[in-house]
Amino acid sequence: MRNLLTATTLILSAFSISAVQAAEGDVGVEAAMDDRYCTTCHGVEGIGNIAVEAPRLAGMESWYLKRQLENFRAGIRGTHEQDTQGIAMRPMATKLSDESIEDIVGWVGSWEYVPAHTTIEGDINQGRSTFQSCAACHGANAEGNETLGAPALAGQNDWYMVTQLKNFRAGFRGAHPEDTYGSQMLIMSKALRDDQAIINVVSYINTLQK
């Protein structure tokens, strides 16, 4: 075996890069399909990735995903200096064309809905009571309401919802004058008195299934 390898080695030449670099030529051609970078951060089939704080996309409504990608692209979301995760997302969106967004939305739509793992524990009863005002827009089972522009919450990563609620409450998200839906959410989030209230309501959402 050693001899065989040595022979191969001689043929390939230690200084030849071409043997395995051939793949490089056609990466990143600027077509819609090549903007499909999502899974690097958001995980295989968009299951979400806590280690890079990228939320679950599998199961996200197409109209909501489209709006958020457009908001990121336009700087309506992800430009507040305290919105760390949003800032990380924004450069990914700024290069997208309308066609790329359509492609991504279709691609994400092909992934199976997978409820995210639970990572937090709060007072579910307290959360249920708080959720009543959320239900007006997001639905009694947090299933979302397209007419009102309120996305589904059930099944989403709880750590992501906690971050977003904190961001809304602090004005890191939803404060842009053109963020119509975000500004509504910003106002609603003021009803959450403190971080514990956020954890409680998200713990209740964890109990709901799509």
Add this chain to the structure above:
Amino acid sequence: MTNPVSRREFLNLLGAYGGTSAVLQAGAALGFMPSSSQAAEISLRANNGKKVAILGTGISALTTAWELTKAGYDCTLLEASHRPGGRMFTVRAGTVIDEIGNYQRCEWDDDPHLYFNAGAARIPSIHSSVLKYCKELEVELQVFVNESKTAWVQDDALNGGKPVRNTDYSSSMQGFVSEMLAKSLGNSEVDSSLTESESETLLGMLRSFGDLNEDMLYKGSVRAGYRSGGFLDHGTKKDVIALRDLLKTRLASNVMVTTQEGTGSGPLLMQPVGGMDRIIYAFANRLGNRIKFRAPVTEVMVKDDGVEVAYEQNGVTEVLKADYCFNCIPSHLMSGIPNNFPTEYTEALNYIRRGKAYKAAFQAKERFWEKENIYGGITWVNAPIQQIWYPPHNIHGKKGVVLAAYNFGGANYTEMSQEDRIEDLLKHGEKVHPNYRQMAEKPMTIAWHRMNHMLGCAPRWARVRGGWSDKEEQMYETLRQPVNGRHYLIGDQSTQHSAWMESAIQSAHYALADLDQRVRSEPA
């Protein structure tokens, strides 16, 4: 600049440090130094065709594949990207930097000297495993110059923002520090603890180290070069930079410690001729079609008798069934890949934070630094670009590639557009070299935090300065144990000294030794 810090103040400082007894204690420390660092001898039992899935093609994966292949294992490597090597990445004419949201293709002149080691760039002489493979795989090495005394130190707070030569800065700093230490000898606690002979040795060293005069005072040094003359005429010394002026920049902590062998920064370092990825391709070419490119892993399932790895290639999901799996996929990406690892293993994987690092480089129209008597080394800049490196190879050639930024962190660059990144490096660089902007051709930047299939640089374990917590040590041990004796985590993430190729290779050796033991204990 007389008596900048009083002797009393200095002695108080020594006292605050805990007295001198600890420093002066004669001890066994001399005996603790390993006589030399040797690469591990890998001697795997020859094995007829056991299947091994290797995830990723960083240097730990390539080491694993190479050793196992030599021993007769049947290896398949799955690489998500279009290229092998992970963070061993060299940019040259035609190279694609697949940064998410900032795709770049390098259009430098097609010349073997014109390259940029965008990841690993330096090999210390004590990194025996890296050197062992360079020798085995016939990767030609050359000396890398990490420190040049003619390079610059630039800080807006120092010298009105005008750059100062490293040697002007460091010889003055060395002089003043020596002077202060010499003053502390005489009637102090230090002195009473030293024998006459020890005192003499120390004083002699300080006089030489600081280039002090007969009165043990620092009054400038010819080490900084002459203001005029020096060859046909007697040289005239330069003016001393006052200590208080030297202390206007915090760069002292960089400038004075550039060459520390133990931490891997020299003074003697090496680089492969033609770029760091020569090592990668030396492995990869020998492994040939065992490597599958653009084959991202989509699931890792550890079974009783092996491991099943799903991956996607050309839009089709395939399943690779193997007896063993070696995995160097960054832990933070594994968090987004379905698997059946035990809970404590997953928790440990999720605990490791992804490091950030930013580098930039450009092709210089001319080797302008050589006209300033610089032939390598590092200029330190008190700005986010932090460092400028000059190529030590192809001296007096036409062009060269200048490393124009190296920020081990660099989160602010992550969010900047390519145009802003370029303007930033030019703006700070031209404070050092007035013609910098005119000399810079086609700058390339890389924010490792945003690289596709990577999303980070060197992994970071410890959350607080000063060492690892017990919990961290425990999680580290958890990840060093193979899942079900089948799945090994490798790479610098699985070491306590990340960011070095040597660590990654040693992690592979550690895992291979475990595998070999298991294989040897199997019934024949």
